[in-house]
Amino acid sequence: MEWDWGIVGRTFDLLLLGTRLTLVLFFFSSLLGTVLGLVLALMRMSRFRLARWSSLFYIWVFRGIPVLVILFFAFFVVGRRMGLTSVQAGSLGLGFSAAAYIAEIIRAGIMSVDPGQSEASEALAMTKRHYMRRVILPQSIRVIIPTYMSNSILVLKVTSVAVAIGIVELTGITRQLSNSTTRPIELFTAAAVLYVFLTTVIVVVQEVLERRFALKT
Amino acid sequence: MNALVQVTGLRKSFGDNEVLKGVDFEVERGEVVAIIGPSGSGKTTILRCINLLERPTGGRVEVDGRVVCEELGDGTMRFAERGDVREIREQVGMVFQRFNLFPHMTALDNITEAPKSVRGMSKEDANARARELLDSVGLGHKADAYPLQLSGGQQQRVAIARALAMEPALMLFDEVTSAVDPELAGEILMVMKRLAQQGMTMLVVTHEMSFAADVADRVLFIDHGVIVEQGQARDVLTAPQNPRTRAFLHAVLDRAPMAEDDESTAGAGEEAGFGGSDLFSERVATDPEAGPDDG
Numbered sequence A: 001m002e003w004d005w006g007i008v009g010r011t012f013d014l015l016l017l018g019t020r021l022t023l024v025l026f027f028f029s030s031l032l033g034t035v036l037g038l039v040l041a042l043m044r045m046s047r048f049r050l051a052r053w054s055s056l057f058y059i060w061v062f063r064g065i066p067v068l069v070i071l072f073f074a075f076f077v078v079g080r081r082m083g084l085t086s087v088q089a090g091s092l093g094l095g096f097s098a099a100a101y102i103a104e105i106i107r108a109g110i111m112s113v114d115p116g117q118s119e120a121s122e123a124l125a126m127t128k129r130h131y132m133r134r135v136i137l138p139q140s141i142r143v144i145i146p147t148y149m150s151n152s153i154l155v156l157k158v159t160s161v162a163v164a165i166g167i168v169e170l171t172g173i174t175r176q177l178s179n180s181t182t183r184p185i186e187l188f189t190a191a192a193v194l195y196v197f198l199t200t201v202i203v204v205v206q207e208v209l210e211r212r213f214a215l216k217t
Numbered sequence B: 001m002n003a004l005v006q007v008t009g010l011r012k013s014f015g016d017n018e019v020l021k022g023v024d025f026e027v028e029r030g031e032v033v034a035i036i037g038p039s040g041s042g043k044t045t046i047l048r049c050i051n052l053l054e055r056p057t058g059g060r061v062e063v064d065g066r067v068v069c070e071e072l073g074d075g076t077m078r079f080a081e082r083g084d085v086r087e088i089r090e091q092v093g094m095v096f097q098r099f100n101l102f103p104h105m106t107a108l109d110n111i112t113e114a115p116k117s118v119r120g121m122s123k124e125d126a127n128a129r130a131r132e133l134l135d136s137v138g139l140g141h142k143a144d145a146y147p148l149q150l151s152g153g154q155q156q157r158v159a160i161a162r163a164l165a166m167e168p169a170l171m172l173f174d175e176v177t178s179a180v181d182p183e184l185a186g187e188i189l190m191v192m193k194r195l196a197q198q199g200m201t202m203l204v205v206t207h208e209m210s211f212a213a214d215v216a217d218r219v220l221f222i223d224h225g226v227i228v229e230q231g232q233a234r235d236v237l238t239a240p241q242n243p244r245t246r247a248f249l250h251a252v253l254d255r256a257p258m259a260e261d262d263e264s265t266a267g268a269g270e271e272a273g274f275g276g277s278d279l280f281s282e283r284v285a286t287d288p289e290a291g292p293d294d295g
């Protein structure tokens, strides 16, 4: 069988459409995962037992369930009931799953900050809410960035699971095209290259952020 | 008027480990009290109980007429309410052994953060005040430097300025020179000495015996969680009564207590005591402005 790399060029606009959906899923699941993850991390360290336990319970459950199962829940149960589109339900499911991991990443970052920092803030009569925002979180970011970005790469790639609820993101469109053109090697190679390109962007952003948040010495 | 700080029967346990076993002392307004004692004797814990960084397990602490904590009849502790704790902490500045400056903020921002957020000071006022304070600790030219760009001595002086920016009635110093190079201790001690001369009430945990002799009005010697000896600085440092105090001073000074050669001449005790401290006093006398700050 001959190579036909021309197929990639002829279907490229469709591959880009799939990539766009992949990015939409990535963006909204990251957004939801990060906001919810931050809330869960702060709850996990709250002085209120109920908050700590709820957070622990959430993390325990959502890390224990396969993403695909969460996605089916989001699509068939939540999505159906609330009349969500498949992309909305998909973002929801992926975001809820990511939140559990991001919560732990943020918590580890916060705990890595020298306790002397909160003690100094307390001694200066600052409220916890204030010094968390102004003293602890900014310093934890430096520690959070590498693990968070590495997790982002996972979040990006796991969007391909959304194929299972009928979202034609990059993996989905590639499969359809390969079915209709019988050129799976060329098309999946193109998809792989696109995924690697996207993860490279994440790695570059990580570099920039690490430099941006480095301590001035 | 009441003493600014009143500590009565203060006890603190960490689990089964009773670290403070009933500590009583007072600090009058304008007074400088030094706490000395071996490592692990509970000095830091005493300071931390005063601003509730540590929750005492027994006894009573009062600052400026406000009850920080008290032991009730049934032995349980009652602590000041959250809001009251913050008001008490506004009155109590603390300087830590390891500076604990905010490394992601400039020296200036380190100083203005609390006045702006806690006291609602405007940015302009807070900045102006912070610059005055930096000038007063000899670091006017370091306002925009980040902590890690400063020497230990400079960082600690920023930390002092940061605490002073809240205009506290009381300053707590916890071995503030032990984490800096010995040749930089003098510039910190100089700032503290000037602060004492300006009438600040200070409770100072220190191993700098010459500083205690020179600046403190009274000295508490603490060992294994109890105050073993206390009194006028010159008495405790030059003519300690308790054998444990004597042994401790012997160890830190690497010689007998400061008045080794004249226990008999009580009248000359003062001279002799401070004569002893001259051994160290050049460190105290280092002028921060003349220090190695220009780099």
Ligand SMILES: Nc1ncnc2c1ncn2[C@@H]1O[C@H](COP(=O)(O)OP(=O)(O)O)[C@@H](O)[C@H]1O
Pocket (backbone or CB within 6 Å): B014, B017, B019, B037, B038, B039, B040, B041, B042, B043, B044, B045, B046
């Ligand atoms: N947070 C803590 N948890 C358990 N033990 C502690 C804690 N802080 C201090 N201690 C113990 O209390 C004792 C006194 O400590 P500290 O007040 O720091 O002594 P000092 O300042 O005189 O060296 C030490 O034995 C120390 O191990």
Ligand SMILES: [Mg+2]
Pocket (backbone or CB within 6 Å): B040, B043, B044, B045, B174, B175
């Ligand atoms: Mg200590």
